[in-house]
Amino acid sequence: MMCELAVYGLVAGALYTLIKTNIRPLDIYLSLIGAMLSGRVVYGLLSALVFKVEGYSLKVWMTAMFVRAWPGIAIQLVLIPILILALQKARLIKKPRRLGE
Secondary structure, three states: OHHHHHHHHHHHHHHHHHOOOOOHHHHHHHHHHHHHHHHHHHHHHHHHHHOOOOOOOHHHHHHHHHHOOHHHHHHHHHHHHHHHHHHHHOOOOOOOOOOOO
16 A cells, blocks of 8 residues: 555656646646556556465456445545645645646
8 A cells, every 4th residue: 555655646746747737626636536546556566466366356456446445536536626726725735836837
């Protein structure tokens, strides 16, 4: 899980800096979804390496990463954009500088 969280942070920050739709909530959602997908892929790959590959299948990974995790995914998709926009509005965190600015 430690590697998954590191990938979340790295990918979310990189995507939020690179994506330029000029619609801040859309930028946040695209970055968040990309980070969530990439983190889950890394978690699945590392789990396949740690556990016996014979016992760890795509079906097991899909069930663990998406079916059982949907409440957490939904909560993140609702709360994280609201939190980021509120913190930016309160100037407690800076809006990211886009590449080339």
